[in-house]
Amino acid sequence: AAGVIQSPRHLIKEKRETATLKCYPIPRHDTVYWYQQGPGQDPQFLISFYEKMQSDKGSIPDRFSAQQFSDYHSELNMSSLELGDSALYFCASSSRMTGYEQYFGPGTRLTVT
Amino acid sequence: AQKVTQAQTEISVVEKEDVTLDCVYETRDTTYYLFWYKQPPSGELVFLIRRNSFDEQNEISGRYSWNFQKSTSSFNFTITASQVVDSAVYFCALSRGGDNYGQNFVFGPGTRLSVLP
Numbered sequence: 001a002a003g004v005i006q007s008p009r010h011l012i013k014e015k016r017e018t019a020t021l022k023c024y025p026i027p028r029h030d031t032v033y034w035y036q037q038g039p040g041q042d043p044q045f046l047i048s049f050y051e052k053m054q055s056d057k058g059s060i061p062d063r064f065s066a067q068q069f070s071d072y073h074s075e076l077n078m079s080s081l082e083l084g085d086s087a088l089y090f091c092a093s094s095s096r097m098t099g100y101e102q103y104f105g106p107g108t109r110l111t112v113t
Numbered sequence: 114a115q116k117v118t119q120a121q122t123e124i125s126v127v128e129k130e131d132v133t134l135d136c137v138y139e140t141r142d143t144t145y146y147l148f149w150y151k152q153p154p155s156g157e158l159v160f161l162i163r164r165n166s167f168d169e170q171n172e173i174s175g176r177y178s179w180n181f182q183k184s185t186s187s188f189n190f191t192i193t194a195s196q197v198v199d200s201a202v203y204f205c206a207l208s209r210g211g212d213n214y215g216q217n218f219v220f221g222p223g224t225r226l227s228v229l230p
Contacts, residue, residue: 033217042204043158045217056216088156092218101148102208102218104158 002026004105006091012111013081021076021108025093031055032074033102034066035090043090049074050096081112115140117207117221125227126195134190134224136205142166144210147181147188148218153201164188165210195228202226 005024013019025032031050035043036059045058049068060066063081068074078085088109092102116139126132138147149161162172164181172179176193192199205221 035218042220042222043218045219048217058217090158101146101160101163103160104150106157109156 004091004093004103006089006105006108008108009106010109010111012113014113015081015083017081017112019078019081019110021078021089021091021110023074023076023091023093023105025072025074025091026095026103028097029093029095029103030072031094031096032068032072033092033094034060034074034076035092037088037090037107038084039087041087046076078110083112086110086112115142115145115207115209115219117205117219119203119205119221119224121224122222123225123227125229127229128197129194131191131193132195132226132228134192134203134205134226136188136190136221138186138188138205138207140207140209142209142211146208146210148206148208149179149188149190150204150206150220151201152204152223158204161190192226195226197228197230200226200228 007022033048034046037043046060047066048056052068064078066076088107090107091105094102118137145166147164151159178191180189202223202225204223206218208218209216
């Protein structure tokens with residue numbers, strides 16, 4: 001079965017650079033979520049989109065923005081990167097039709113040097 | 114506010130021992146969902162189980178079993194006859210239900226399980 005796809009899987013950036021992470025949800029899933037997991041931490045919710053509209057917002061810094069496109073894929077844009085942004089970024093998708101279970105992608109490991 | 118507590122930060126057991134991972138949650142919602150995820154050293158989050166707030170039946174899946182008790186707001190996870198491959202960080206998570214579809218998960222801090230050969 002198709003799963004959530006995230007690209008790139010690994011990304012290395014320098015301080016003050018920008019990064020864009022992409023997420024392709026499971027086909028026919030209408031909701032996308034972004035989480036940030038720092039080293040040794042639990043995943044922290046950043047933002048979610050339902051049918052291309054923002055549905056919930058968590059601890060997303062002002063330097064970050066995200067959107068969901070007409071094909072339901074989502075991008076997380078991160079500017080003025082800081083060392084503390086180094087983390088594993090997960091995307092998850094779900095479908096209102098199939099319930100509340102979120103299916104997670106493999107994650108993008110961002111390292112800021 | 115929603116909160117998930119996993120009091121056990123790290124647990125070590127010897128292979129073939131049984132181990133129970135505790136999860137206690139707080140929510141004001143009457144409709145909610147509870148989840149367990151496994152995160153092996155490779156980093157991905159592997160879904161294990163979902164339970165909705167109206168279903169208090171315990172569940173068994175192979176060596177895994179879950180005990181959901183609303184009276185104590187707990188959703189504990191037991192691994193029977195543990196194996197080295199069970200070594201991972203296990204997260205309990207809570208999400209809102211009903212009309213709150215699309216809202217985020219709240220994860221517990223995780224329990225790191227080490228199964229020694």
